[in-house]
Amino acid sequence: MTYENQDPDPGEVSGLDLMEASVPGTPAGRMPEAGPPYHPPRGWGKGPLVAVPVIVALVAAFSLVYALLV
Template identity: 45%
Template sequence: MTPSNPDPSDPTPGREGGVPPGETPPAEGSMSEAGPRNDPPKGWGAGPLIVIVVLVLLVVVGMVGYAVFVHD
């Protein structure tokens, strides 16, 4: 029986100094859709604001009605 070599000369890539070109990730310029949109919308739309205002008005009317009912 021959003893196994404790330091085999395995041609594993990346063991020597430097990184071979096939092991590097792609550059950020080659990735599509990596950044923000060109013209993102600013602020809220009219629909959600109208719904919020209506809900707030309903709550205020309900509180005033409750205060008048309890006061009587």
């Protein structure tokens, strides 16, 4: 099986200026498919704020029980 490159040679493409190619009606330098910017919420979520104290309490309880039994 032979491989043939399907991409055209950029030097042979006519009628297309790659530096100014854009969708009509789109300002230069803007991506037409991009939506509004995503701003993630700041700070910690509720999960870590609950999980960290629970884990600390479990470790403290285990240490206390271990110290009393040994």
